[in-house]
Amino acid sequence: DAGVIQSPRHEVTEMGQEVTLRCKPISGHNSLFWYRQTMMRGLELLIYFNNNVPIDDSGMPEDRFSAKMPNASFSTLKIQPSEPRDSAVYFCASSLRLYGEAFFGQGTRLTVV
């Protein structure tokens, strides 16, 4: 298996633009997580899904952030409109079940200028 695949690896966008980050979890994994890593806050959980259903989105910083999981093999994290303070590395992770080892993708480095 190729592991968790995220795209793009790098994204540079202008303030106010919409940004969409994509994630393909490991086949057969039932749980998917979006994390954000910043210097100030470290690694923080934004939202997670179980069987394609959002379970907890309490980590989503603002209404500008939204996440979807239309099927078991694809998820998106959208920021609209983007702001410079959204600049961070965004990681997607998946796990076989809700409780156990999570496998992370390589991340998307987002820069909002």
Added chain:
Amino acid sequence: DQQVKQNSPSLSVQEGRISILNCDYTNSMFDYFLWYKKYPAEGPTFLISISSIKDKNEDGRFTVFLNKSAKHLSLHIVPSQPGDSAVYFCAASPKAAGNKLTFGGGTRVLVKP
């Protein structure tokens, strides 16, 4: 409110010696703990975990110790190898929340040949 803390931002150790990484937590609901290793430009990689019903878990060169009364865990790497040079994150979750992980700030380990 940092619920998981790694108070040592960095650690330098000679090859072949023991590396000891420490982690403290405040949330008494946490009962599942993990260590992840992260290389630059990559996502975190799972290393080892421990459930609160145990006080020690060993996997090859890596051993995690849990002291619930002190709300403290540590990771021992013996012997340390240059390839172990990375950032190590401690993470914790309440069992009921599965993989809703709260991460520490990380400890950068440098193993000198």
